[in-house]
Amino acid sequence: MIFEAVITLCVAVSDGEERACRVALVPGHEADSLGGCQATLPVGQGMRCQTQGPALEITEVAPGVFVHKGDVAEPDRNNRGDVSNLGFIVGETGIAVIDSGSAAWLGEAMWRAVRTKSDLPVRYVILTHMHPDHVFGATALAATGAEILAHEALPRALADRQSNYLASLVPMIGAEAIAGTAAPTVTGTVAHSQEIDLGGRRLTLKAWPTAHSSNDLTVLDHMTGTLFAGDLVFDQHIPSLDGRLLGWQSVLAEMSSAEVTAIVPGHGGPVLPWPDGLRPVQRYLEILAHDTRAALRAGERLADAVTHIAEDEEPHWHLFPSFNPRNATQAFTELEWE
Numbered sequence: 249m250i251f252e253a254v255i256t257l258c259v260a261v262s263d264g265e266e267r268a269c270r271v272a273l274v275p276g277h278e279a280d281s282l283g284g285c286q287a288t289l290p291v292g293q294g295m296r297c298q299t300q301g302p303a304l305e306i307t308e309v310a311p312g313v314f315v316h317k318g319d320v321a322e323p324d325r326n327n328r329g330d331v332s333n334l335g336f337i338v339g340e341t342g343i344a345v346i347d348s349g350s351a352a353w354l355g356e357a358m359w360r361a362v363r364t365k366s367d368l369p370v371r372y373v374i375l376t377h378m379h380p381d382h383v384f385g386a387t388a389l390a391a392t393g394a395e396i397l398a399h400e401a402l403p404r405a406l407a408d409r410q411s412n413y414l415a416s417l418v419p420m421i422g423a424e425a426i427a428g429t430a431a432p433t434v435t436g437t438v439a440h441s442q443e444i445d446l447g448g449r450r451l452t453l454k455a456w457p458t459a460h461s462s463n464d465l466t467v468l469d470h471m472t473g474t475l476f477a478g479d480l481v482f483d484q485h486i487p488s489l490d491g492r493l494l495g496w497q498s499v500l501a502e503m504s505s506a507e508v509t510a511i512v513p514g515h516g517g518p519v520l521p522w523p524d525g526l527r528p529v530q531r532y533l534e535i536l537a538h539d540t541r542a543a544l545r546a547g548e549r550l551a552d553a554v555t556h557i558a559e560d561e562e563p564h565w566h567l568f569p570s571f572n573p574r575n576a577t578q579a580f581t582e583l584e585w586e
């Protein structure tokens with residue numbers, strides 16, 4: 249039996265006295281006895297030891313490459329924000345975690361999942377882009393000293409959006425699920441590409457021009473040829489466009505010539521064949537561009553155009569009504585100026 253350190257964290261629910269509390273993991277104090285855990289606790293910080301809480305479910309998609317598949321859903325009180333894929337890669341001397349979930353509890357549950365496979369230190373937490381379902385568990389995961397790495401455009405973009413992201417998550421997943429969650433502090437950024445070494449295992453981090461977002465970053469594990477694509481690749485979950493449609497198309501065209509054996513998408517999967525796993529997203533983006541151009545040529549107004557742009561794609565994707573009108577709006581305002 250494993251014991252771990254925890255602390256009770258509370259947030260105000262409203263203007264009144266009401267508070268929502270959650271028992272949060274403090275990573276790095278794991279021991280195989282209660283006394284062993286207690287011996288590591290600092291005095292006077294409100295921490296205590298108890299038996300280990302639940303870990304995220306993970307699948308080994310390639311040797312030493314593990315992925316947790318999030319629900320293909322919008323964040324809600326049921327899934328508590330567990331709606332995106334998180335992964336980790338184990339080297340000989342350290343571990344890299346890729347993406348971190350919508351809230352601190354997901355980073356904590358991912359830490360436990362990592363610990364079921366290895367006692368090596370988590371050296372890096374890599375963020376594939378700024379969206380809330382990928383970044384808000386990072387602080388918990390990096391608590392034992394990991395570097396947090398991201399695209400060079402991420403820190404500024406997240407700083408502009410983080411309070412809106414957090415404020416809109418609270419009613420979706422509930423105050424208890426969000427307790428202890430804060431925006432991560434990125435400690436290293438990637439402008440073009442960067443290699444990191446986990447001990448006998450090299451990863452290449454590549455920063456892309458604006459596509460799904462303004463700060464998409466992919467992670468390639470050279471040992472197995474596994475590419476963590478973040479939200480440049482969607483599966484089951486309709487793609488969501490928060491960057492540039494034409495940029496996304498050209499990034500996927502460039503990416504498809506890479507030497508890769510399998511893809512881990514940001515949603516769905518959790519592992520897709522290469523390069524066929526790219527095709528559905530490419531097809532959706534092509535139809536989005538085609539229908540948008542046709543609407544613009546016909547002189548349609550935005551409000552009318554968004555009701556039918558890419559409608560043929562509806563049977564192929566979950567969450568189509570939630571995201572397609574936004575994608576069509578984005579495409580329309582982008583392609584208007586072609």
Ligand SMILES: [Zn+2]
Pocket residue numbers: 377379460461479514
């Ligand atoms: Zn995203």
